[in-house]
Amino acid sequence: MNRRFIFFTIFIITVALGGLMSIQIYWIRNASSVKESNFRRSVNEAITKVVQKIELLEKRRTIEKSRPDGLLNINPHLSYDEFLNKAILDSIISRELNIRGIDTRFEFGIYKPENGAYLIEKSPNYRKDLFENAYAFPLFQSDIFTPPEYLLIAFPNEKRFLLTELWGMLLISLVLIIVIVYSFTYTISTIFRQKRLSEMKNDFINNMTHEFKTPIATISLACEALSDKDIRKSSEFYSTYINMVKEENSRLAGMAEKILQTAVLDSGQLKMKRELINIHDIIHDVVKNIRIQVEIKDGVIIKSFYASNPKIEGDKVHLTNLVYNLLDNANKYSPKKPMIRISTENSGNGLLLTIEDNGIGISKAEQKKIFDKLYRVPTGNIHQVRGFGLGLSYVKAIVGEHNGKISLESEVNKGSKFKVFLPFIYIE
Ligand SMILES: Nc1ncnc2c1ncn2[C@@H]1O[C@H](COP(=O)(O)OP(=O)(O)O)[C@@H](O)[C@H]1O
Ligand SMILES: [Mg+2]
Known part of the structure; x- marks a missing residue:
């Protein structure tokens, strides 16, 4: 339609x-x-x-x-x-x-x-x-x-007397009209929601195909080169191409993993492993991985660890992914010289994690939607950043699993600030 x-x-x-x-x-x-x-x-x-x-x-x-x-x-x-x-x-x-x-x-x-x-x-x-x-x-x-x-x-009481005789009819008409108007608006809003969903799904499939195509093409090229009998192969040649295949392969695996994870999220079978973890260690590891991408753009990541007790109960893998997703977004959506600040502090009976960037920001109207699955802010021609729109919905689900809270402050063209609260101990 x-x-x-x-x-x-x-x-x-x-x-x-x-x-x-x-x-x-x-x-x-x-x-x-x-x-x-x-x-x-x-x-x-x-x-x-x-x-x-x-x-x-x-x-x-x-x-x-x-x-x-x-x-x-x-x-x-x-x-x-x-x-x-x-x-x-x-x-x-x-x-x-x-x-x-x-x-x-x-x-x-x-x-x-x-x-x-x-x-x-x-x-x-x-x-x-x-x-x-x-x-x-x-x-x-x-x-x-x-x-x-x-x-x-x-x-x-003449007027009232006449009205009481009509009362039944008036009431039934009113109820019927309300029912019709309500179902009408409900139907229309459902149509629009479905339409938006199908558009988002289309975008997602387009993105996914595109993202998968590059590594697949690279791997097949590398394979061709490796099997080409006319090329003289030094050990250097082998290691270059094999590394290339390895890298692209792990990229593919990462993407497949991301998509699978959301499938798991959807089916409600997310398994949390409960252990005592140090958030500061997790941040250290993630920052180490992501730092190069930020520095390529002349940016910096600043860590401020104010929490005196950084140890909470949680799932190490999922929380690592959570920090990674938020830092990745902060970097991806800061086109010029990213200035990313990640800080921790103790607050109440838990830990508050803040990730702040100086990127493109998110308008008030979009702030509610970005945690929806597959939702990406329609960017027009402003920026071309690849993604599936799955990261934040995953983050939100993980925060929920840990009985935590996530909130967002953001202003367009100024930057965004994601705050994640995680309690020391969570109850399932
Ligand atoms: N730090 C940020 N600054 C600006 N926009 C952001 C930021 N983080 C997320 N967004 C917006 O929210 C959308 C959803 O994010 P996410 O779920 O991580 O999906 P993806 O990163 O794959 O697009 C993004 O497409 C982007 O428009
Ligand atoms: Mg993301």
Whole structure:
């Protein structure tokens, strides 16, 4: 998959997701407005019923009081205290609302605009609310002698009540959207990780082929020369060519060893031999090996041994490789006159090893990645240094095996400083 295709896919999926989400929002809003109008309708029905009941109560009371006289009742209606009170009205309203599935708190009052007063009210605390948000229903409309009166009813938790009905739907949609977005980002990041990995593997194979080719070519040339019957062979000739073969062979063996080691690291079968070793001795040996390569570039290696107790428990071979890898990097990535400082000191319950160079340095973003297997800082044309990107992952694994810690301070074009802490005694 190439990059453009991946970005195109991301774009398409994002658009599709966006569309889906808008449709979802549209439907939820639709549903909520349907709910709202249903609610209004139910309230209307319920309160119309309530108004009828109030009027019926009044009529009954009038008949009781005035004995049937056969005349049409055109007098003003009775005063409310004669046939109604707060409790009765409350129970009538709540019954009618409950029948229609509305069970949220309500406030009511009978209001007379003429004198701006409430003739009956549930609780005086809600006057303002009633006035502003109420549903209003005229009472005794046929009574032409009395100025208009209204039954006001309000639902302080109306919004919340409507929302609770939609809550389930909202929640499920939200969860589904989160799941989709999460798996989408996860998939994309996996694709990118795989892509990077495959690029790194390619680089590794290219490098490896290149590294193996040179010694193989040299050895085959030497063999040809040795077996050539036309060349007169002195003992000097033999030793030169045999040495050449030996050297190239050991280079090959070294590289094969390096690659094998990482295979072992991967399989988790790294065997540590536990013995008491002197870090200073190890550093001495490694520096002796690497010094020539540094001096060719006019560089120096400075050893500063401050540790009064350089003896720790560990594996001699692996720790030698560790020091070698770090010093090798310090040299490889310092193109001009390497100034490499390697120092030790005792710290806490162990030993701190510091390797500092004045090389090309590592940017903050790369610092996290260089300990990954096969990872090499993409250098472009800045420098041409061969390597497999295995050294630091090996170093990190060895430090881990010894229960130690590794950290890095580095600035681009200034240099790098690797700090390795190794405890005197490690627990597996
Ligand atoms: N001392 C250093 N200075 C600058 N860059 C470094 C240093 N050590 C390591 N690096 C960077 O970290 C990468 C990984 O190092 P390593 O695992 O040893 O692989 P290799 O040396 O084979 O490339 C190197 O390719 C290099 O870019
Ligand atoms: Mg290296």
